[in-house]
Amino acid sequence: MQEMEAVIGLEIHVEMNTETKIFCGCRTAFGAETNTQVCPICLGLPGHKPVLNQKAVEWHAKAALALNCEIAPYVQFDRKNYFYADLPKGYQISQFFYPMGINGHVDIEVNGETRRIRIRQIHLEEDTGKLLHMGNITASPSSLVDFNRAGVPLLEIVTQPDVRNAEEARLFLQKLRTIIQYTGVSDCKMEEGSMRCDANVSVRPKGSDILGQKTELKNMNSFRAVTRGIDYEIPRQIDLVLDGEEVIPQTRHWDEAKGVTRAMRTKYLATDYRCFPDPNVPPFKNDPAWVEEIRQSLPELPDARYARLVKEDGLPPYDAEVITASKAMADFYDQTVALVKEPKTVSNWLMGEVGRCLNTAGKEIQETALTPKHLAELLGLVKKGVITGKIAKDVMDEMFRSGQDPETIVKEKGLVQIADQSELDPVIDRVIQANPKVVEDFHAGKDRALGFLVGQVMKETRGKANPQMLNELLRRKLQG
């Protein structure tokens, strides 16, 4: 049987974090009351005149440079004409003929090998409004439109068809998200719709350089959906081809509930967008000095940061990857290491205790009250023996909750380690007296008995006993 391979190009839309929309002064805040962030421009009322948001252009350049693109010297906005209820003007303003970012790439690690996914272009365009259906689109007897999102600046990132499978698509998207988050241009939250991905999928005999008929997968609203959607679509197309049938070029919706892709059933999909230069929006030229300025303003990007953490801080590659996957986390790491100078300990804590707290709270590190200074202080307390490692975990919980500094927590809760023999002796004696059976077991050579007794003392001292001292004293008393 002939071996087949998939050819996948991705189109990613990313909503920018600008204060206002791309062509008007309406705010872009997420979750506002419906149709309260609208004006004549973003509603497309007769006589409206769009004026381009400078920040959106700067951020566009920033994201494009971060993704290794060239910045085109001349940029023009064009109209993409089609009718839909969420599209106020009957056209979308986009960069069709002269996009600003071209010829970029992102490198991903697949099975220990570096794969380069080329980016054809990154252009700036406007988002549409939002349709609200009663039930689903097919059943709904009418629909409601909220234009708050209409005109929010969007980056559209178009890759070359370099992706071969769902796993590569996922790795690419994650890397892309991380890079864009580093630039601060977008928070790339797929669940809030600020990052969306469509995939153009086709299949061909392995090694062939002819492209097969492609389908466009839409409505994949999470990383998982992208993976599942592509994993569904590839075998569907391969089966068709191997059965001697044709792949019909069409737009297919990913049905998350049923786990299938489905052809959109409508006769009215536009096939010719009649793009032409938008006479309302003057084009612009990019001064090379300005491009350089933007380039200089870029933060250290994930790849460079990863390399530094491995090389200079001596972190294991795995740690470096986890830490640099989020800019906020990597910044937190750097700031903490600057204070305690123990990279691996900091990394352990961030990946361990801090990670646990974040998971439980469902938050990102920048959304919590925790600060690098407090984490550094906590590690200092452990190192100096003021508190035990076990107590430190409790202190972490409290710091995470309240944002208090660790010393205050330790003092107020009386968590200072007991490393004074005169304090520990009576407790140990009490425990030995109360557990004659366990003491017998100890003398019979059962190792677990000692552990139990240690635990009992720890319980009585609420974890504050210095573990080494406790072990030593207990052993001495039992054997003595």
Added chain:
Amino acid sequence: MIGVDEMLQAAEAARLEIPNDEAGGFLTEINRMFAFVKESCANLDLGDVPPTAYIQPRMNVFRPDEPQGSLPLEIALANAPDEDERCFKVPRIMEE
């Protein structure tokens, strides 16, 4: 010259109907316009001429990323042919 089918397709793309009694006149007029444009280009060598989309040197026109104030909801909806639940209301999207 375009045919009636092509004209109807274009009408569809522009979301317009051409009533039967208008179709003939429409086609004649549109084809006349096409012929006129074609004729006007006939004696010109346009190959190397760059197109002009913008007639003025006005470029790099930007505004700062500062909120300007939006319309109050009731004003935004004031001209809406149909509304419901603080939204613009449209008829069903799917045909059946």
Added chain:
Amino acid sequence: MLNDARIGRLHELLESRQISAEELITAVLERISTLETTLNAFITITPEQALADAQTVDASIARGEAIGPLAGIPVALKDNICTEGVRTTCGSRMLEHYVPPFSAVAYERLRQAGAVLVGKSNMDEFATGTTNKNSFFGATANPWSPDHIPGGSSGASAASVAARQVCLSIGSDAGGSVRVPAAHCGVVGLKPTYGLIPTDGLAECAPSLEHLGPLTLDVTGCALALQVLTAGEDYTAYLGRDIRGLRIGIPQEYLEQADPQVRSLFDSAVQMLTGLGAEVEETSLPHTQSAPASYFTISAAEAFSNLSNFDGVRFGHRAEARHLHEMYRKTRTEGFGPDLRRRLIFGTLALSADHYEEYYLNAQKIRTLVCRDFDQAFSKFDLLLTPTVPTPPPAASLGQDELEMRLQGRYAMPANLAGIPALSLPIGFAGELPVGLQLLAPSLGEGTLLSAAYALEQLVGFYRHASKI
């Protein structure tokens, strides 16, 4: 009071308290109501607000405050210029009941200057037409002869100034729509440099071609209005200047189709300018004949897209329909008249993948050639002089041939393609009907344009004639 309704003169009367703004506005409103049955120049009249605004101006004069030249002056706006709280229809059923939530910048500036809005002028639907017959609200008549068209698409804007229903009206001009009716109605019409008057709030069809421009009885009024509309310099400073040595070119291509009566009036105007010491010379703009094709194509293509916001969702007419797609089709078919729909379909075709290069792109290339023609001519001349329209105003009963009617604007269109300023000045009569002459200047050459027009006006003095109606 309205026998001589030039802005400058009325301003003097107001300033010296010989008349009050309220008296002026009352007189104008009376004249509007008397003439409307014949002219049909207004879609909406705003008497209450106008009288209230006039009283505000009077109060200001009574307090001894200095007033600007447009204070208390009655003005009409073409009904595609958005006026907050006042219905703005674009002459279309689509917007029959549309009240915009914001005002055009041009209107804001006029208000600031104390000008008094008395109504919204009739117009060809969405400014597509050269006859002013193409309005959902009925045709407008030519005040010199009601059997003749006033020209379009700002036909009613020109007619109402000629008929002294207002002293200033603001029209829009994408391919001659201010200048053609100005010529047909015997008033001064100016299309300034592209973008000089902001078009924010102008519900236009073709943004790359569209301009706003004033129509007035005389050149002085035009200069006064231009200053306010552009929030710019004092253009009256250019009036009364010596034009000796002014280099004026006569592009021969603009005379080829001219009617003999138009030609002879044009020739005598050229003689007057020569008499004033201007250096007049023949010249050539070789791509003039191709300009209409470029204009027709670009304007239709832009209109197709620019009017796509008329979808029945957020404003305007909406048809009953079973589903969204049907709603679009029915709404737009019911809301737009047949001429407009035909142009939109032509524009749709010109932009479609199959025709894009041959039509839309070639039209843009011709546009380049037209611009180059002007660049070359203006390297030798300060001004160019042409008839505004090839013929006197046609009879209203004629003009069923759409292409022929549209070619009435052939001398006006090149200035829109190039964005250069152009002014139409009435220079005499063909029988009882006015004829206009067009002056063209390079970008931002409004001063030269006004100064030459003013010099010529002193000899012609057309504003002294009252329209028949």
